[in-house]
Amino acid sequence: MTANAFPPPKMGEPYLLTPGPLTTAYEVKQAMLKDWGSWDDDFRAMTRDMRHRLLALLGEGSEHYDCVPMQGSGSFCVEAMLGTFVPRDGKVLVLANGAYGLRAATTMDYLGRAKTLLDKGDYLPPRGDEVARILADDPAITHVLAIHCETSSGILNPIEEISEATYAAGRKLLIDSMSAFGAVPLEPTKIRFEAFVSSANKCIEGVPGFGFVIAKKALLESSKGNSHSLALDVHAQWANMEKTGQWRYTPPTHVVAAFIEALKLHEAEGGVAARGARYARNRDVMVAGMRGLGFETLLEARWLSPIIVTFFCPADPKFVFSTFYDLMKQKGFIIYPGKLTVVDSFRIGVIGRMDEHVMARVVEAAREALAEMGVDSAAPPAAALEERKKLAA
Ligand SMILES: *Cc1c(COP(=O)(O)O)cnc(C)c1O
Numbered sequence: 001m002t003a004n005a006f007p008p009p010k011m012g013e014p015y016l017l018t019p020g021p022l023t024t025a026y027e028v029k030q031a032m033l034k035d036w037g038s039w040d041d042d043f044r045a046m047t048r049d050m051r052h053r054l055l056a057l058l059g060e061g062s063e064h065y066d067c068v069p070m071q072g073s074g075s076f077c078v079e080a081m082l083g084t085f086v087p088r089d090g091k092v093l094v095l096a097n098g099a100y101g102l103r104a105a106t107t108m109d110y111l112g113r114a115k116t117l118l119d120k121g122d123y124l125p126p127r128g129d130e131v132a133r134i135l136a137d138d139p140a141i142t143h144v145l146a147i148h149c150e151t152s153s154g155i156l157n158p159i160e161e162i163s164e165a166t167y168a169a170g171r172k173l174l175i176d177s178m179s180a181f182g183a184v185p186l187e188p189t190k191i192r193f194e195a196f197v198s199s200a201n202k203c204i205e206g207v208p209g210f211g212f213v214i215a216k217k218a219l220l221e222s223s224k225g226n227s228h229s230l231a232l233d234v235h236a237q238w239a240n241m242e243k244t245g246q247w248r249y250t251p252p253t254h255v256v257a258a259f260i261e262a263l264k265l266h267e268a269e270g271g272v273a274a275r276g277a278r279y280a281r282n283r284d285v286m287v288a289g290m291r292g293l294g295f296e297t298l299l300e301a302r303w304l305s306p307i308i309v310t311f312f313c314p315a316d317p318k319f320v321f322s323t324f325y326d327l328m329k330q331k332g333f334i335i336y337p338g339k340l341t342v343v344d345s346f347r348i349g350v351i352g353r354m355d356e357h358v359m360a361r362v363v364e365a366a367r368e369a370l371a372e373m374g375v376d377s378a379a380p381p382a383a384a385l386e387e388r389k390k391l392a393a
Helices: 026-030 041-056 074-085 099-111 128-137 159-166 217-222 235-243 253-269 271-292 319-328 354-372 384-393
Strands: 065-071 093-096 116-119 143-147 172-176 197-198 209-216 306-314 345-349
Touching: 026 253, 041 065, 041 209, 041 384, 065 217, 065 235, 074 172, 074 209, 074 235, 093 128, 093 172, 093 319, 099 143, 099 172, 116 128, 116 159, 128 159, 128 172, 128 306, 159 172, 172 384, 209 217, 217 235, 253 271, 271 354, 319 345, 319 354, 345 354
Parallel strands: 093 116, 093 143, 143 172, 172 197
Antiparallel strands: 065 209, 197 209, 306 345
């Protein structure tokens, strides 16, 4: 891949170093310059093509799964998946280590269905042995919900060991792979799961407007009548799509058109492996450069996802995050505030239509911004490094 395979966003837009919405290819934006009739054969064919392309990303064993797109943002899909696949008398073990795990737990409360929450705090990973212990102690639990990449810290959770512990105990795994699918492999021959969700505006690099549920066909067939919600009933959406080729209610036609273009670019790049490799290079170049300026990552290398990275704010009192943000924006980069409760932090996303040459410029922009603020060293406060030791322990 040559450097100019990733031209800067047109019309002077900054790069979005955020985990979706993110910087999309010009071709993706251009695909929206046309109107489609939602009932028309052309659009039905687009929906069919999109579902097939998404399923193909699972690799071997994909024939046992089907793909059901759902209108709305990613959280709508999480709610739809939980409401449709967890029976009303089911009980879910929600594994949380950040905002998205906690949101899934809140969703269970709204659904009025039973749950147990394993809350590991800001970023510690839920481990297989913990899951095994909780499942052994509570036979009422029917399902486990895991977050693949917890985007609030950027940790890549140990989904393999969570899956093994879940099925060893005879329970079922549901995955929020929102910010991982498309760049991190999720193959049914390697990781056992019943269903997962992702959305248009993350690693496939589409624009926001819908998400999709990928679930075992047998599960889709058996989940009629479970849902608490008309609009969020995955079974009803699937049954209607199978019968008529149409979405039940107004589909985001332009977003689907853009997403198909994004899927073609994903395929042309070399699929999940190549997308993941580009993001990993983005991360490695960016993290090495930021470390060179004195910044420290929250997570040790083994937990760093190729999606988004959390950095501690520097200890130097001249560092003010809002000023740093504004300076980075002036230099063409939108960064992301942190979500840690204990120490100040910020995040830099490495997904979207950009490569390591762009990431090198991000580091250069950060160096200039620090100099303009009069910050000599970006080293974090001692308390931040103490916090990080917990993870190593
Ligand atoms: C983006 C994301 C979601 C969904 O968020 P929306 O704002 O509803 O699109 C859910 N889980 C994770 C892990 C995410 O990264």
